[in-house]
Structures are given as C-alpha cells and as structure tokens.
Amino acid sequence: MIDxxxxxxxxxxxxxxxxxxxxxxxxxFAEGITRVAGIxxxxxxxxxxxVVAAAVVLPxxxxxxxxxxxxxxxxxxxxxxxxxxxxxxxxxxxxxVEPAEIDRINILQxxxxxxxIAVGALSIDPELILIDGKYLDCPxxxxxSIIKGDVHCRTIAAASILAxxxxxxxxxxxxxxxxxxxxxxxxxxxxxxxKAAIRKYGLTPVHRRSFRT
Numbered sequence: 001m002i003d004x005x006x007x008x009x010x011x012x013x014x015x016x017x018x019x020x021x022x023x024x025x026x027x028x029f030a031e032g033i034t035r036v037a038g039i040x041x042x043x044x045x046x047x048x049x050x051v052v053a054a055a056v057v058l059p060x061x062x063x064x065x066x067x068x069x070x071x072x073x074x075x076x077x078x079x080x081x082x083x084x085x086x087x088x089x090x091x092x093x094x095x096x097v098e099p100a101e102i103d104r105i106n107i108l109q110x111x112x113x114x115x116x117i118a119v120g121a122l123s124i125d126p127e128l129i130l131i132d133g134k135y136l137d138c139p140x141x142x143x144x145s146i147i148k149g150d151v152h153c154r155t156i157a158a159a160s161i162l163a164x165x166x167x168x169x170x171x172x173x174x175x176x177x178x179x180x181x182x183x184x185x186x187x188x189x190x191x192x193x194x195k196a197a198i199r200k201y202g203l204t205p206v207h208r209r210s211f212r213t
Contacts (some may be wrong), residue, residue, distance in 0.1 A: 003128070007144045010130075014152050021067065021154040024146075028128065029060050037091075037126035038155025039118060039138075041111050042070070042163040046188035047198070048181075048207045049171050051102060053114035054162035055093040055122055055129075058155050062088050067157045069150040070164040082165040085158045093121030094166055103210040132156045178204045 010024055017023035028036055035057060043051040064084045066077065073081065086092060095117030102110040115138060119129065128142045132149035149156035168187055175184035181197045181204065188194070188206075203209065 003142045003144055010144050021152060021157060024153045025155060033127050035124055035127040036130060036155060038130045038153060038159045039115055040132040040150055040156050040160035040163050041114060042167040044107055044111055047190050047211050048188035049174060050096050050098050051110050051114050052163045052167040053095040053118040054159040055118040056089055056155050056158040056162060057091040057126060058158060059090050064088060067154050069157060070160040078161055078165055081161050085162060091122045091124050093118040099206055099208045102208050130156050174206055
C-alpha cells in the first residue's frame with residue numbers, strides 16, 4: 001500500500017536534490033529506513049515479447065556514475081552499467097511475464113504480476129519500495145510512487161537499467177528464432193519496419209495478440 005505521509009515527504013525532497021539521485025535514499029537511511037528497493041519495468045508498449053520488472057536494493061555507499069533513466073543511456077553503456085549494478089547491489093529480483101499471459105490478463109495486470117514476481121525474488125524483505133510512475137499493486141508492502149522516479153532516484157534508475165537490459169537480451173534471443181522481424185533492432189516495439197514485417201509474415205508466438213498491430 002502507498003505510504004502517503006512518506007510519499008509527500010519524498011516528493012518535497014526532490015526539488016532540493018539539485019540533480020543528486022542519491023538524496024532520497026540517503027535521507028531515508030538517515031531516518032532509519034535502510035532496506036529500500038527500487039522498481040521499474042520495461043516492455044509495456046511493444047507488440048511482442050514479455051514485460052519485465054526489476055527490483056534493486058543498493059547499499060548506502062554504492063557509487064556508480066551514470067545511473068539514470070535507462071532510455072537516455074546508449075545500449076553499450078547501459079549494458080556496462082547493468083554489470084556494475086549486479087556487482088554492487090545488495091539484492092536483485094527480476095520478474096518476467098510472457099506474451100500469452102499478457103493477452104490473458106491485460107498489460108496492466110501483467111505488469112503488476114511482473115512487479116510482484118520481482119519483489120518476491122528478492123532474498124531480503126524491503127522496508128520500503130520506491131516505484132517509478134503510477135502506483136502498481138504490491139500488497140503488504142510500504143510503497144512510494146515517484147513520477148519520473150528513474151530520473152530522481154538511483155535505485156529506481158538502477159532497476160530501470162536492469163529491466164531494460166534483461167528485456168533487450170530476451171528480444172535479441174528471440175531474433176535468432178524469428179530473424180525476419182528485426183527484433184534485435186526494435187525489440188518488439190511498433191516501428192514501421194516491425195509492422196511491415198507483421199503484414200508480410202504474420203504474427204509469431206511471441207506477439208501479443210491483444211495488441212493492435
């Protein structure tokens with residue numbers, strides 16, 4: 001459930017951070033909240049492939065330059081950052097929900113499910129979850145939802161990078177199975193080239209049939 005009092009406090013901290021993405025976590029640590037998990041997802045909008053969520057817990061003294069919103073980071077640098085995050089994180093959880101399940105329960109519920117899987121995959125029980133954007137269902141957990149959290153908060157940004165890199169890797173593997181669709185380039189998103197391939201070759205088992213193509 002959302003901790004509304006803490007959410008208001010955290011939102012008030014953001015303008016004072018001056019671009020310091022560690023301010024939120026450091027302030028929480030100072031208040032005695034040390035097991036903080038950041039969560040973000042990748043793959044809500046594509047026509048094909050899974051939706052992936054990542055949960056990341058970072059230690060107080062973790063310093064990895066360049067962690068920010070994964071979409072603003074070039075792929076090679078993003079991959080290098082993912083390795084550093086894995087090496088330095090206190091804990092990591094990944095949740096993956098496949099296209100057939102997305103079609104069965106809809107993308108919002110599938111994203112919620114991926115988040116729950118990611119949190120459940122953590123070996124520690126977080127005291128607080130920081131999640132990017134709108135609130136996603138995470139029962140029995142204290143949650144704070146931060147708009148543009150992957151810009152303001154390093155743990156959310158780290159989760160953003162891991163979710164994106166994990167999903168991109170899956171789509172590159174899928175490309176080797178279905179090489180005519182260009183999954184290695186567009187990663188399943190609705191580009192002109194992807195839509196043209198669908199018109200020419202039809203849908204594959206990894207396409208989301210509930211999405212308009």
